[in-house]
Amino acid sequence: MSSSRGQIIPADLTIVTGLKAGDQGAMADLYDRYSSVVYAVALRVLGDTGAAEDVLQEVFLQLWRNPGAFDAARGSLASWLAVVTRNRAIDSLRKRHPETDIEDVVLSIAPDLAGAAELARAAEKVRGVMGSMAPAQRSALELAYWEGMSHSEIAEKTGEPLGTIKTRIRAGLIALRKAFQT
Amino acid sequence: MSEHEQYAEDLALYALDALLGDDRAKLDQHLTACAACRLELERLRADTALLAMSAMGPRPPQRARQRLLDAVAREGRAPLAHDVSRRPWWGWLGWAATAAVIVFALSLWQENALLRATLASASGRQAESARQLEELRKIAAPIIEPEAQRVTLVATKTPPQPQGKAFYLRSRNSLVFLASNMPALPPQKAYELWLIPMSGSPVPAGVFKPDAHGSGSLVNPPLPAGLEAKAFAITIENESGSPTPTSPILMSGAGE
Numbered sequence: 001m002s003s004s005r006g007q008i009i010p011a012d013l014t015i016v017t018g019l020k021a022g023d024q025g026a027m028a029d030l031y032d033r034y035s036s037v038v039y040a041v042a043l044r045v046l047g048d049t050g051a052a053e054d055v056l057q058e059v060f061l062q063l064w065r066n067p068g069a070f071d072a073a074r075g076s077l078a079s080w081l082a083v084v085t086r087n088r089a090i091d092s093l094r095k096r097h098p099e100t101d102i103e104d105v106v107l108s109i110a111p112d113l114a115g116a117a118e119l120a121r122a123a124e125k126v127r128g129v130m131g132s133m134a135p136a137q138r139s140a141l142e143l144a145y146w147e148g149m150s151h152s153e154i155a156e157k158t159g160e161p162l163g164t165i166k167t168r169i170r171a172g173l174i175a176l177r178k179a180f181q182t
Numbered sequence: 183m184s185e186h187e188q189y190a191e192d193l194a195l196y197a198l199d200a201l202l203g204d205d206r207a208k209l210d211q212h213l214t215a216c217a218a219c220r221l222e223l224e225r226l227r228a229d230t231a232l233l234a235m236s237a238m239g240p241r242p243p244q245r246a247r248q249r250l251l252d253a254v255a256r257e258g259r260a261p262l263a264h265d266v267s268r269r270p271w272w273g274w275l276g277w278a279a280t281a282a283v284i285v286f287a288l289s290l291w292q293e294n295a296l297l298r299a300t301l302a303s304a305s306g307r308q309a310e311s312a313r314q315l316e317e318l319r320k321i322a323a324p325i326i327e328p329e330a331q332r333v334t335l336v337a338t339k340t341p342p343q344p345q346g347k348a349f350y351l352r353s354r355n356s357l358v359f360l361a362s363n364m365p366a367l368p369p370q371k372a373y374e375l376w377l378i379p380m381s382g383s384p385v386p387a388g389v390f391k392p393d394a395h396g397s398g399s400l401v402n403p404p405l406p407a408g409l410e411a412k413a414f415a416i417t418i419e420n421e422s423g424s425p426t427p428t429s430p431i432l433m434s435g436a437g438e
Binding site for chain 1: 190191192193194195197198199200201202225226227228229230231232233234235236237238239240241242243246247249250251253254255257258402421422
């Protein structure tokens with residue numbers, strides 16, 4: 001039976017079920033499967049290995065304490081962890097208290113990123129899409145995502161109108177989406 | 183420009199936490215009332231997760247694994263109040279009426295577990311929860327195991343007809359939809375389920391493509407909280423889904 005927007009990744013379901021049952025072995029499985037995603041995202045934002053490791057610990061412990069925050073029926077754990085990690089790392093970068101509760105991070109229709117091979121393929125594909133973008137568009141997207149800049153900060157930094165920045169960022173995200181729909 | 187188009191660019195910024203001030207407050211207000219924009223926000227968040235994948239490469243130092251597991255061992259089990267998920271994972275299980283039974287059974291189990299938490303010791307509570315979970319798994323096994331046979335019985339000499347079953351629990355914002363004998367679709371197209379509210383426009387409730395046997399499912403698609411359903415309907419839309427129906431209704435049904 002096929003399903004979408006409720007697609008279950010069996011490995012994710014097993015991990016989250018284990019976490020809910022208090023199984024510390026599930027935490028080890030979680031780490032082995034997804035620590036590379038979490039660490040890489042945190043390191044890209046923070047640029048510091050020690051700080052990235054701290055964020056990794058924090059994100060995984062948050063899920064241990066509150067495994068119900070991730071719903072296995074609504075997308076991949078890798079995607080969810082990537083978003084939560086990026087948000088936490090940006091908070092850390094900007095030295096602010098966490099602004100987004102992990103329970104409020106809801107994704108849908110994420111592609112299957114269940115294993116190392118899928119993650120590697122996705123990484124390659126995303127780099128390809130980013131590489132094909134106009135430099136100004138790629139720059140706007142990266143400043144917003146990896147440096148946590150607001151659209152007005154980006155407009156100020158680049159000297160571009162606010163509306164142009166908004167358009168570039170949305171078009172960049174949609175280009176990524178389309179690349180994974182084909 | 184439609185209202186949704188007006189917010190399209192702000193939604194992308196919102197997904198990146200790059201929208202601030204009045205614009206964010208205005209969009210927050212709109213999101214409370216607009217299911218289509220909430221759905222698009224979830225999609226955009228998934229898009230941002232793709233962007234994150236471009237960072238893949240560096241791996242954490244070896245010590246990080248043990249450090250985490252030591253912290254978990256020190257911390258022990260999470261407080262029970264945090265164990266209760268907002269959307270139960272077994273919500274995706276399901277086949278025909280049994281799916282609804284499982285969802286309800288689980289709800290009862292969760293509430294039962296919460297009550298027990300006030301009475302039982304931490305260790306006793308965990309053991310009891312695990313036992314109950316195992317019982318639920320046993321009940322669900324014929325439904326979730328891939329090798330399980332799934333058979334739809336119809337009157338003799340009756341050709342199989344497309345059929346959809348929706349199980350909707352408004353109080354938990356939980357929806358399970360199961361379809362069978364669905365015709366194959368043209369490329370780039372998918373079936374989209376619509377929740378028809380008591381008033382107002384149809385609300386998108388997920389897209390699916392049937393497998394080679396014509397079966398498909400949707401589990402807990404994003405829906406506005408507490409929405410009362412007058413009926414459900416199916417249309418054919420682009421595979422990425424549509425915020426509003428753009429083709430004739432193929433199947434529909436009201437509450438039994």
